[in-house]
Amino acid sequence: xxxxxxxHKWGMVVDLDRCTGCQACVVACQAENNIPINTKSFYQxxxxxxxxRIERYWEGEFPNxxxxxxxxxxxxxxxxxxxxxxxxxxTYHNDEGMNVQVYNRCIGTRYCSVNCPYTVRxxxxxxxxxxxxxxxxxxxxxxxxxxxxxxxxxFCVQRLRRGEVNVERRGIEPLTGERIPAADRKLNxxxxxxxxxxPACVQACPTNALQFADQNDNTGPVKEYFDEAxxxxxxxxxxGHVDEAHTRVYRLFEEIGTKPNVIYLKKVEPFPLDKA
Amino acid sequence: MMPSRKMLxxxxxxxxxxxxxxxxxVVLFISWFSNPPFGLGxxxxxxxxxxxxxxxxxxxxxxxxxxxxxTKGAAATVPAVETCLFCHKDIDGGTVxxxxxxxxxxxxxxxxxxxxxxxxxxxxxxVRFIHEAHIRYFTDETIPVKYGINGEEIxxxxxxxxxxxxxxxxxxxxxxxxxxxxxxxxxxxxVDCHRNNSVPTDCTVCHK
Numbered sequence: 200x201x202x203x204x205x206x207h208k209w210g211m212v213v214d215l216d217r218c219t220g221c222q223a224c225v226v227a228c229q230a231e232n233n234i235p236i237n238t239k240s241f242y243q244x245x246x247x248x249x250x251x252r253i254e255r256y257w258e259g260e261f262p263n264x265x266x267x268x269x270x271x272x273x274x275x276x277x278x279x280x281x282x283x284x285x286x287x288x289x290t291y292h293n294d295e296g297m298n299v300q301v302y303n304r305c306i307g308t309r310y311c312s313v314n315c316p317y318t319v320r321x322x323x324x325x326x327x328x329x330x331x332x333x334x335x336x337x338x339x340x341x342x343x344x345x346x347x348x349x350x351x352x353x354f355c356v357q358r359l360r361r362g363e364v365n366v367e368r369r370g371i372e373p374l375t376g377e378r379i380p381a382a383d384r385k386l387n388x389x390x391x392x393x394x395x396x397x398p399a400c401v402q403a404c405p406t407n408a409l410q411f412a413d414q415n416d417n418t419g420p421v422k423e424y425f426d427e428a429x430x431x432x433x434x435x436x437x438x439g440h441v442d443e444a445h446t447r448v449y450r451l452f453e454e455i456g457t458k459p460n461v462i463y464l465k466k467v468e469p470f471p472l473d474k475a
Numbered sequence: 476m477m478p479s480r481k482m483l484x485x486x487x488x489x490x491x492x493x494x495x496x497x498x499x500x501v502v503l504f505i506s507w508f509s510n511p512p513f514g515l516g517x518x519x520x521x522x523x524x525x526x527x528x529x530x531x532x533x534x535x536x537x538x539x540x541x542x543x544x545x546t547k548g549a550a551a552t553v554p555a556v557e558t559c560l561f562c563h564k565d566i567d568g569g570t571v572x573x574x575x576x577x578x579x580x581x582x583x584x585x586x587x588x589x590x591x592x593x594x595x596x597x598x599x600x601x602v603r604f605i606h607e608a609h610i611r612y613f614t615d616e617t618i619p620v621k622y623g624i625n626g627e628e629i630x631x632x633x634x635x636x637x638x639x640x641x642x643x644x645x646x647x648x649x650x651x652x653x654x655x656x657x658x659x660x661x662x663x664x665x666v667d668c669h670r671n672n673s674v675p676t677d678c679t680v681c682h683k
Binding site: 295301302 | 599600601605607608677678682683
């Protein structure tokens with residue numbers, strides 16, 4: 200039957216060894232998701248916001264210094280701390296592994312922002328404004344959030360939905376436009392890439408440090424890492440020991456049990472600072 | 476009996492409160508009753524008096540002939556001026572008013588000015604409705620039974636025009652299209668129909 204739901208479980212892998220801190224993802228996200236322009240006064244009031252940000256850490260003493268970059272976006276936790284505190288259920292977990300913010304339900308209590316350990320939830324203190332020259336640049340698929348509601352990274356859900364409609368429901372092959380037979384209509388990684396259905400930050404990343412796919416998609420780049428991460432969780436749960444030196448996979452604040460759907464890969468240090 | 480001087484400010488305050496409360500009640504009253512089934516929703520004034528009756532009911536033009544994008548994309552779209560000229564290059568109206576209205580289209584075509592149609596059915600900004608997906612579902616022959624908004628069974632597959640009437644009402648028999656004459660286009664309508672047909676009711680299906 201056509202109406203049968205084809206379920207996905209989305210996941211992102213951030214390879215810190217590849218991230219150069221170029222901020223292309225930040226710009227792409229800002230353009231894709233109708234995020235207003237942060238002015239000087241926004242920063243002075245500590246109210247500037249991005250859905251994805253690059254955190255920069257310096258290591259070592261001058262002149263032996265190294266910069267480390269970590270892109271941080273909403274981790275789409277399985278046990279999200281933001282969800283139980285919302286009094287109006289404006290944020291909830293859907294069956295695709297995404298933490299969803301419903302703008303029209305939100306009343307702006309900001310409890311979720313306080314409870315988020317990653318501080319990725321952003322509050323609209325003002326109505327968004329754009330210069331007149333940028334009005335036609337706005338993305339028509341994304342709601343413009345008004346003053347007084349919370350917003351955050353959505354894994355570019357508008358792109359994923361467009362992909363699901365075009366490939367799984369209509370059965371249109373992204374590049375060629377051919378009809379896909381009804382049995383094969385499952386959005387895979389190649390189709391997401393060709394049809395621009397990947398999140399904007401992933402598409403913009405020049406070094407492929409950000410990877411996004413279905414966690415169960417064998418052809419996608421993220422399945423092996425999520426398998427490894429799930430194995431680690433299972434080992435820890437049974438009281439076993441995970442050899443941290445021989446794995447690159449980790450999740451942010453894993454120890455507080457949020458179970459994020461974003462995995463980070465440790466930076467490989469061939470020349471550590473003390474030996475340089 | 477005259478009220479004492481001490482009572483006067485109290486009475487003024489009472490009067491002000493009454494006026495404010497009355498204003499709120501009137502606003503709520505109008506906003507509630509301007510929706511169907513009470514039908515106080517007014518049709519916006521259009522630049523050209525376009526009668527759907529003549530085009531659809533009398534001359535059997537299909538919806539998707541003018542609203543071209545309705546089977547292809549999210550928005551149904553109003554037709555370009557060229558689409559009107561497709562017929563009205565040759566066809567004149569039967570009455571004097573009709574002729575003058577048709578003349579407006581020809582002038583617009585010759586002077587390259589778009590016609591600023593007023594939008595009738597408007598959804599809030601946070602709702603993304605895809606016309607194409609809904610028409611594809613109701614015209615699909617492989618789905619044996621589909622359900623309407625009130626749970627009624629639809630056995631045979633519909634054509635495009637019948638699908639439109641589910642939400643928009645019988646537009647083909649109306650000279651002036653009024654908003655929300657078919658369905659109230661509130662979220663409850665959408666969710667009812669989605670539940671009846673057991674299609675996804677996840678928030679991100681419509682709200683993005």
